[in-house]
C-alpha cells in the first residue's frame with residue numbers, strides 16, 4: 111500500500127512538472143491557452159443548463175427567445191474555443207519544445223570533453239528529450255506533453271462540474287457514472303500507454319531513419335553521381351517500415367482486449383438515460399431537467415475519450431526523465447560560454463609522458479607508451495598512415511579526451527589538473543572538418559576570439575591565409591553572409607572555405623593564442639596556395655608553437671621537426687633531411703609522393 115501511495119505521489123509530481131514546463135513558453139500564449147481551456151471546460155455544463163431553459167421556455171405560455179440565443183452563443187463559444195485551443199496549444203508546445211531543445215544543447219556542450227557524445231545512452235537521452243518523435247499518426251514532444259497535460263486537467267475539471275450539477279438531481283447516479291468513467295479511462299489509458307511504451311523502446315530503429323534522411327541532404331552530390339537515389343529511397347522505406355511495423359502488430363491485441371470496456375460504457379449509457387427518463391415518466395422530473403441531466407451525463411462521459419494527449423504525456427514523461435538524467439549527469443558541468451579570454455601567455459612546453467589512450471567502447475588502444483615533447487615556439491609536423499592517431503593526439507592535447515594511461519604536462523603541470531577553459535584559451539585549432547559558421551565572413555574569422563572584433567585584424571588574417579575580402583566571392587565584404595541556404599547568403603568553394611578557416615586560426619593567434627594546431631590545413635588548397643602555405647601561414651606565426659598534421663609531405667617538410675606516428679608510438683622524429691637520411695618510414699612516404707613527379711620529369 112505504501113508503494114501504491116508512493117507511485118501515485120510520483121505520478122502527480124511528474125504531472126505537475128509537465129504543467130510547469132508551460133512556463134518555458136511566453137506567458138501571454140500560455141495564459142491565452144488556459145483561458146480557452148477554461149471556456150471549453152465550462153461550456154458543456156452551461157450548455158446543459160441553457161438547453162433546459164430552452165425546453166422550459168418552449169413549454170411556457172409565451173415562448174421566450176433569450177434562452178435559445180444563449181444556447182446558440184454557448185454552442186458557438188464551444189466550437190470557437192475548440193478551434194482556438196488547437197492553434198494556441200500548437201504555438202505553446204512549439205515554444206516549450208524550442209526551449210527544451212536549447213537546454214539540451216547546452217547540456218551537451220557543457221562537459222569539457224567530447225567522449226559523452228559517442229555514448230549511445232547519451233545520444234538516446236538527448237534525442238528523446240529534445241527531438242520530436244512521430245508515432246501513431248502524430249508528432250510528440252515534451253511541448254505537446256505539457257499542453258496535453260493541461261487539456262486533461264481541464265477535461266477532468268469539466269467532468270467534475272457536470273458531475274456536481276447532475277448530483278443535484280441524482281447523486282448516486284452521478285457519482286457512480288463518474289467512478290465508472292474514470293475507471294474505464296484509466297484502464298483504456300493503461301492499455302494504450304503500455305503500447306506506446308513498448309513502441310518508445312525503439313529509439314534504436316529510429317536512429318537509422320534519422321541517419322538516412324540526413325544522408326539524403328548531406329550526401330546529395332555523391333548520391334546523384336552514383337545514381338543511388340533508388341537505393342537510398344529503398345533503404346529509407348525499409349528502415350521506416352521496420353520501425354513502424356511493431357505499431358500495427360501491437361495495436362491490434364489492445365483493440366481486441368477493449369471489448370468489455372465498450373460493454374460497460376453501453377450499460378452506463380443505458381443507466382444515464384433510463385434513470386432520469388423513468389423519473390420523468392413518474393412525473394418527478396420535469397422535461398427541461400430531463401434534457402439537462404442527459405446532456406450533463408454526456409458531458410461527464412467525455413472524460414473516457416482517449417485523445418492523443420495520453421500518448422503525448424506518456425512520451426513526454428519519458429522525455430522528461432531523459433532530460434533529468436542529462437541534467438543529473440551534466441547539469442553541474444561548467445556553463446557554456448565561460449571560456450576565459452586568451453591571456454597572451456608564452457607558448458608552453460608540452461610533454462606526452464608514456465601516454466596510452468583507448469576510445470570509450472573501443473577494444474584497441476590508439477596509443478600505448480607515447481612519449482613526445484613539443485618545445486615552445488617550434489613547428490612540429492605529425493605524419494603517419496590513416497588511423498595512426500594524429501587527430502586523436504590533437505584531441506588529447508586540447509583536453510577533449512584524457513589519456514587512459516600516462517599524462518600530458520604543460521610547463522610541468524599535469525593537463526588533467528588544469529582548468530580546461532583556461533588551457534583552451536591558449537590554443538587555436540583548425541580541425542580537418544572545420545566548422546562553416548552560418549554567419550558573416552567577419553564572424554567566420556573573428557569567432558576564434560569572441561569579444562575582440564577588429565576589422566583590420568580580420569582582413570589581415572584573411573590576407574595572410576591567401577584570401578581577400580575584396581574578392582568577388584565576398585560581394586558584401588566582411589558582411590557577406592556565408593550561408594547559401596539563408597537570404598542573401600553565398601557559398602564558397604572548398605579551398606575558399608579553408609582559407610577562411612586558416613584566417614580564423616591566424617586571428618586567434620593575433621588575439622593571444624600561442625599554441626596552434628592545424629589538421630590537414632592544405633587539403634582543399636590548390637597547388638600554388640599549398641606551395642605558398644608554409645611561407646605565408648606558418649612563418650607568419652613564428653614564435654608560436656605550431657602542430658601541423660598532414661599527409662602532404664610538401665606541406666610538412668619545412669617543419670622544425672617531423673614526428674612519424676606508427677603503432678601507437680613515435681616511430682621516427684627529426685628534420686626532413688634527417689628523416690630522409692634515416693631512410694625509414696618517412697623517407698619511404700616521401701619517395702612515394704615524389705616518385706610520380708620525378709618519373710614525369712625524367
Ligand SMILES: Nc1ncnc2c1ncn2[C@@H]1O[C@H](COP(=O)(O)OP(=O)(O)OP(=O)(O)O)[C@@H](O)[C@H]1O
Nearest residue numbers: 228469472476494495496497498499500501502503
Ligand atoms: N570517436 C572514435 N571512437 C572510436 N575510435 C575512434 C574514434 N575516432 C578515431 N578512432 C580510431 O582511432 C584511430 C586513430 O584515429 P585518428 O582519426 O586519430 O587517426 P588519424 O591518424 O588522424 O587518421 P587520418 O590520417 O585518416 O585522419 C583509428 O583507428 C580510428 O578508427
